[in-house]
Amino acid sequence: MEDLKEELKKQLIEQLNLEEISPADIDDDTLLFSDKGLGLDSIDALELIVLLEKYHGIQVTKPEEGKEVFRSINSMAEYICKRKS
Amino acid sequence: MKFITAYCHLRENICSVNGEIVSMRDNDSADSWFKQIYKEQEFAYPKFYKMDVLSQAGFLTSELIKRANPGLITDYNDDEVAMLFANRSSSAETDLKFIHSYQHNGAPSPSLFVYTLPNIVMGEIAILNKWYGENLFAVLPGFNPDFYMNHCSILLSADSEAVLCSWLEVTGYQIDAFTFLIEKKGEKSIEFTKDTLSELAELGGQQNKNYANY
Amino acid sequence: MSVRITGIGIVSAIGLTVQENLLALKDGRTGIMPFSFRNDNKTFLAGAVRATNTDLRKELHIHDQYVSRTALLGLKAACEAWQNGKHCDEIRTGLISSTSVGGMDLSEKFYSAYLHGNNPDFEILRMHDSGSTTEKIAVELGISGYINTLSTACSSGANAIMLGARLLLQGKLDRVLVGGTDALTNFTVNGFRSLMIYDEQWCRPFDESREGLNLGEGAAFLLLENEKSIRFSGNRTLAFLNGWANAADAYHQTASSPEGKGATLAIQKAIEKSEISLSGISYINTHGTGTKNNDLSESVALKNVFGEHMPAFSSTKSFTGHTLAAAGAIEAVFSVLSIQHQLIYPNINFRSAIPETGLEPVTILQTEKPVSAVLSNSFGFGGNNSSLVFSNHE
Numbered sequence: 001m002e003d004l005k006e007e008l009k010k011q012l013i014e015q016l017n018l019e020e021i022s023p024a025d026i027d028d029d030t031l032l033f034s035d036k037g038l039g040l041d042s043i044d045a046l047e048l049i050v051l052l053e054k055y056h057g058i059q060v061t062k063p064e065e066g067k068e069v070f071r072s073i074n075s076m077a078e079y080i081c082k083r084k085s
Numbered sequence: 086m087k088f089i090t091a092y093c094h095l096r097e098n099i100c101s102v103n104g105e106i107v108s109m110r111d112n113d114s115a116d117s118w119f120k121q122i123y124k125e126q127e128f129a130y131p132k133f134y135k136m137d138v139l140s141q142a143g144f145l146t147s148e149l150i151k152r153a154n155p156g157l158i159t160d161y162n163d164d165e166v167a168m169l170f171a172n173r174s175s176s177a178e179t180d181l182k183f184i185h186s187y188q189h190n191g192a193p194s195p196s197l198f199v200y201t202l203p204n205i206v207m208g209e210i211a212i213l214n215k216w217y218g219e220n221l222f223a224v225l226p227g228f229n230p231d232f233y234m235n236h237c238s239i240l241l242s243a244d245s246e247a248v249l250c251s252w253l254e255v256t257g258y259q260i261d262a263f264t265f266l267i268e269k270k271g272e273k274s275i276e277f278t279k280d281t282l283s284e285l286a287e288l289g290g291q292q293n294k295n296y297a298n299y
Numbered sequence: 300m301s302v303r304i305t306g307i308g309i310v311s312a313i314g315l316t317v318q319e320n321l322l323a324l325k326d327g328r329t330g331i332m333p334f335s336f337r338n339d340n341k342t343f344l345a346g347a348v349r350a351t352n353t354d355l356r357k358e359l360h361i362h363d364q365y366v367s368r369t370a371l372l373g374l375k376a377a378c379e380a381w382q383n384g385k386h387c388d389e390i391r392t393g394l395i396s397s398t399s400v401g402g403m404d405l406s407e408k409f410y411s412a413y414l415h416g417n418n419p420d421f422e423i424l425r426m427h428d429s430g431s432t433t434e435k436i437a438v439e440l441g442i443s444g445y446i447n448t449l450s451t452a453c454s455s456g457a458n459a460i461m462l463g464a465r466l467l468l469q470g471k472l473d474r475v476l477v478g479g480t481d482a483l484t485n486f487t488v489n490g491f492r493s494l495m496i497y498d499e500q501w502c503r504p505f506d507e508s509r510e511g512l513n514l515g516e517g518a519a520f521l522l523l524e525n526e527k528s529i530r531f532s533g534n535r536t537l538a539f540l541n542g543w544a545n546a547a548d549a550y551h552q553t554a555s556s557p558e559g560k561g562a563t564l565a566i567q568k569a570i571e572k573s574e575i576s577l578s579g580i581s582y583i584n585t586h587g588t589g590t591k592n593n594d595l596s597e598s599v600a601l602k603n604v605f606g607e608h609m610p611a612f613s614s615t616k617s618f619t620g621h622t623l624a625a626a627g628a629i630e631a632v633f634s635v636l637s638i639q640h641q642l643i644y645p646n647i648n649f650r651s652a653i654p655e656t657g658l659e660p661v662t663i664l665q666t667e668k669p670v671s672a673v674l675s676n677s678f679g680f681g682g683n684n685s686s687l688v689f690s691n692h693e
Binding site for chain 2: 399401403406407430447448449450451452458462465466469471485486489490491492493494495545546547548549550551552553560561564568679680681682683
């Protein structure tokens with residue numbers, strides 16, 4: 001699970017073009033979409049959907065599902081594990 | 086009478102504001118040319134990194150003009166500054182990247198698709214400055230002073246009080262960005278005529294060539 | 300000050316001519332059908348024009364094989380609006396077209412061949428850029444004065460009309476053909492899918508259950524003339540363009556602001572310019588794409604302007620699909636027809652209102668209500684919002 005979280009951080013930074021940010025800057029529970037967290041926006045949310053499919057083979061078909069799934073690295077990792085089992 | 090009160094050139098090798106070079110490309114840098122300028126000029130707008138090259142060029146040149154002419158922000162209401170942009174290649178550079186994303190990279194990229202319209206650069210500048218004025222983007226065979234003269238005259242006789250204009254041609258091998266501000270006031274500035282605009286436009290090319298000769 | 304509209308031409312999923320489009324609108328017949336690109340097994344709902352490129356080339360006598368579908372559609376509509384107009388030195392003529400995809404339908408084929416090393420034909424790329432579509436139309440119609448191409452996403456067509464009107468009123472031109480054209484491409488289908496706003500079902504503008512848009516393709520042009528040009532052409536005036544406005548939303552690259560600021564400004568300023576009162580607007584042809592975001596934002600904007608006195612409104616995108624750059628022009632033609640024939644079109648597929656606003660569009664064709672002035676909205680990505688006001692009087 002820890003490896004997955006590290007992997008996710010790297011994938012996130014690359015997929016979303018987050019310059020000036022390294023995996024060390026993202027905590028497992030950093031709120032991805034909050035201004036106090038990573039401050040991602042709606043287009044980033046869509047790119048995360050692409051990321052899940054591209055790197056983890058998981059399809060998110062309803063954008064509304066995204067809100068809970070993409071709250072933090074923790075929630076993303078949990079979701080991936082749940083879908084894969 | 087109308088005046089060109091500030092202008093900015095962004096070419097392959099140089100970036101200049103009101104005729105003075107403010108940045109020269111460092112070919113040894115790991116950063117792209119636009120990132121170099123962003124960092125050197127100490128801009129603080131992380132959304133810059135998500136923009137495509139057209140929007141980055143528009144952002145850089147318009148921000149540099151704002152710095153040179155802060156009245157652009159303070160002197161006008163939020164719907165009085167119009168934007169008039171044009172280029173030859175539309176969003177072709179990003180269009181190709183988008184096609185590549187679904188034909189070659191497995192899935193269409195939403196963040197690339199967003200930039201497959203040339204007018205998004207004006208949207209980015211409007212979002213940054215909270216400007217609600219008119220925006221127009223035309224696709225032309227080449228830089229044409231008449232286009233800017235005619236349309237500025239139309240815009241300034243409607244509800245606009247100033248026009249931020251730009252010729253923004255950015256493709257894989259060519260960077261030719263010339264952004265300039267037209268205002269109704271500015272008696273100490275350059276008068277806005279076809280000749281003065283053409284001269285200023287050419288300045289960018291000359292400065293770029295001179296640099297390349299070092 | 301208003302501008303006379305003396306010619307209209309249109310090609311869309313519901314018809315290849317003005318007459319065909321009008322009949323479909325009256326009959327409530329949608330043109331959105333299951334569609335797939337050749338050599339592709341993915342099927343989706345779209346408003347495709349019922350004519351192949353071969354059909355179009357034949358009808359338009361085009362022998363050059365390097366002509367994009369966007370240009371063919373544009374030329375078909377432009378010819379209809381132009382009505383075999385004659386040229387003369389004293390009548391300064393212009394053409395303002397608009398497009399989002401330009402020659403992308405050809406470029407996609409090129410790129411695929413290029414990636415697979417299948418002898419890509421570089422000649423195809425000549426037609427890629429938006430400008431060459433316009434130039435093709437200009438050459439065919441013999442227009443050589445002012446030629447321009449706009450590209451401001453879904454408001455392009457409306458902006459072309461607005462620019463043409465301004466050039467006429469500023470005395471820079473005597474007549475101008477204005478409009479837009481866009482063909483269906485993998486590029487745009489993929490794009491809207493990636494934004495998750497492409498509905499797998501028939502789009503339902505302003506409906507609570509709406510899930511997105513269906514793409515369409517097509518083209519429309521209008522001929523605007525001043526009195527001097529009309530004396531020369533002898534054309535009848537079909538309707539007047541009385542008001543127009545463009546405003547930025549300054550909120551997001553592809554989403555509209557929740558308070559509909561840019562849209563509100565565009566609508567307000569266009570109506571102000573027309574000097575028609577709010578109660579004088581008989582019908583609103585909305586942008587109404589069927590996306591969750593647009594329809595809510597546009598509803599808020601309409602309420603901001605009209606309050607409790609909402610005129611009859613509908614979206615015709617449930618007939619044609621979202622035709623991108625052509626939309627503003629196609630819907631301008633529908634607005635002119637609405638005035639000419641006293642029609643208010645139904646918003647097909649509507650069942651229940653958006654809970655946040657409670658607005659209900661017209662659902663059955665109206666033929667009894669007098670239509671004297673129509674507001675047409677076109678809101679584009681990049682927060683580029685335009686509104687036009689048409690009427691039966693100067």
